[in-house]
Amino acid sequence: MPSPTTNIPEKTIERLSEYRRTLLSCLNQGITHIFSHVLAGMHGITAVQVRRDLMLIGFSSDTKKGYDVKTLIEFINNILDSDNIMNVAIIGMGHLGQAITNYFNGKRRKLRIVTAFDIDPTKVDSVINEIPCFHMDRFEEIVEQMDVSIVIISSPTRVAPSLVLPIINAGIKGVLNFTSAPLSFPQGIVSENYDITTILEKVAYFVKENEERENN
Amino acid sequence: MPSPTTNIPEKTIERLSEYRRTLLSCLNQGITHIFSHVLAGMHGITAVQVRRDLMLIGFSSDTKKGYDVKTLIEFINNILDSDNIMNVAIIGMGHLGQAITNYFNGKRRKLRIVTAFDIDPTKVDSVINEIPCFHMDRFEEIVEQMDVSIVIISSPTRVAPSLVLPIINAGIKGVLNFTSAPLSFPQGIVSENYDITTILEKVAYFVKENEERENN
Numbered sequence: 001m002p003s004p005t006t007n008i009p010e011k012t013i014e015r016l017s018e019y020r021r022t023l024l025s026c027l028n029q030g031i032t033h034i035f036s037h038v039l040a041g042m043h044g045i046t047a048v049q050v051r052r053d054l055m056l057i058g059f060s061s062d063t064k065k066g067y068d069v070k071t072l073i074e075f076i077n078n079i080l081d082s083d084n085i086m087n088v089a090i091i092g093m094g095h096l097g098q099a100i101t102n103y104f105n106g107k108r109r110k111l112r113i114v115t116a117f118d119i120d121p122t123k124v125d126s127v128i129n130e131i132p133c134f135h136m137d138r139f140e141e142i143v144e145q146m147d148v149s150i151v152i153i154s155s156p157t158r159v160a161p162s163l164v165l166p167i168i169n170a171g172i173k174g175v176l177n178f179t180s181a182p183l184s185f186p187q188g189i190v191s192e193n194y195d196i197t198t199i200l201e202k203v204a205y206f207v208k209e210n211e212e213r214e215n216n
Numbered sequence: 217m218p219s220p221t222t223n224i225p226e227k228t229i230e231r232l233s234e235y236r237r238t239l240l241s242c243l244n245q246g247i248t249h250i251f252s253h254v255l256a257g258m259h260g261i262t263a264v265q266v267r268r269d270l271m272l273i274g275f276s277s278d279t280k281k282g283y284d285v286k287t288l289i290e291f292i293n294n295i296l297d298s299d300n301i302m303n304v305a306i307i308g309m310g311h312l313g314q315a316i317t318n319y320f321n322g323k324r325r326k327l328r329i330v331t332a333f334d335i336d337p338t339k340v341d342s343v344i345n346e347i348p349c350f351h352m353d354r355f356e357e358i359v360e361q362m363d364v365s366i367v368i369i370s371s372p373t374r375v376a377p378s379l380v381l382p383i384i385n386a387g388i389k390g391v392l393n394f395t396s397a398p399l400s401f402p403q404g405i406v407s408e409n410y411d412i413t414t415i416l417e418k419v420a421y422f423v424k425e426n427e428e429r430e431n432n
Contacts, residue, residue, distance in 0.1 A: 013421050017414040025398040082424045099312035174423035182241045190422040198233040206406040207390035208298045
């Protein structure tokens with residue numbers, strides 16, 4: 001990611017998702033309109049960036065009161081949400097894999113976790129959180145059978161590099177990798193390496209900054 | 217976040233953490249120098265943005281071969297990593313809480329998870345993944361005793377709003393919230409609402425885009 005021919009840049013998609021979360025929270029607080037500079041301020045970016053992102057998706061209904069929050073949310077929904085359901089599989093049904101399935105079940109209509117893989121004999125061929133779990137040896141077969149297009153890697157980090165080839169061979173289209181091993185996939189496979197450490201580091205950085213400011 | 221008086225914007229900090237991850241991966245592949253536009257391309261942003269971010273942290277040693285990867289990593293380390301150890305507590309020792317502790321133990325020298333809280337009688341007053349787990353009723357007392365400055369919320373979403381007041385009262389400085397309920401804290405408390413759904417949505421979006429391109 002990003003694919004060079006994608007019209008909307010990856011970072012814009014990420015920001016749209018973040019804007020939507022903020023807008024939903026505004027709506028819950030009864031805020032019906034928001035100015036671009038206010039939305040920008042909530043995300044630590046410039047109003048120009050917000051307006052550019054919204055221009056990229058063709059949203060231009062700015063009024064004297066700012067953007068209509070509800071309309072903008074619906075507009076972003078149309079961009080981000082797929083028309084068809086996509087099937088997702090989890091590789092690694094340890095604590096993280098189970099947390100993700102618990103978290104996801106029923107949350108998104110267009111994305112659903114349909115199966116899981118592990119090598120632990122206590123998990124293989126059992127049903128965990130209503131998700132059938134198979135041995136990794138059967139990965140290609142089950143992916144085809146269940147029409148899986150996206151995998152989430154929540155295996156131990158040391159295992160992650162060995163998953164690249166099976167994922168390519170099975171024709172997977174998108175990978176979300178939560179391990180600490182950054183993985184590379186050929187063009188045509190969307191992949192995201194996501195390291196929870198990054199966010200905790202960010203929070204820690206700003207706590208440190210606040211403390212230093214208070215002490216000066 | 218961000219605090220208005222912080223010199224380095226939140227998004228820059230996030231990008232620095234992402235640059236560092238990419239640079240470490242480059243280094244592992246034997247790449248010693250990288251141009252700003254190459255680094256930019258890997259993150260779907262402009263070279264101007266990369267140069268601005270690095271200018272903000274005072275890094276200017278661009279050469280004809282591009283940035284020296286190792287020097288830049290060390291420079292980012294100095295910005296992001298704290299001098300002092302910060303103590304972190306987890307609220308909610310379900311699958312996600314346990315995944316995070318497993319994941320973190322020993323990973324960062326300057327950030328350590330020292331304690332956890334739950335209300336489940338099978339977890340309270342036990343040691344899970346080498347982390348002592350206390351009843352949420354004792355939150356303030358233990359936070360003070362263990363000098364905790366950051367909390368990670370991995371409780372069920374419905375519980376999250378009720379945690380805001382105890383967190384404020386205990387003098388916590390930073391909050392990383394993994395539930396789906398966005399939480400607001402007063403200025404002076406760094407908080408990050410992080411919804412795993414966002415990334416899965418992003419991957420799904422780009423898979424959808426790729427498929428549409430292939431079909432056209």
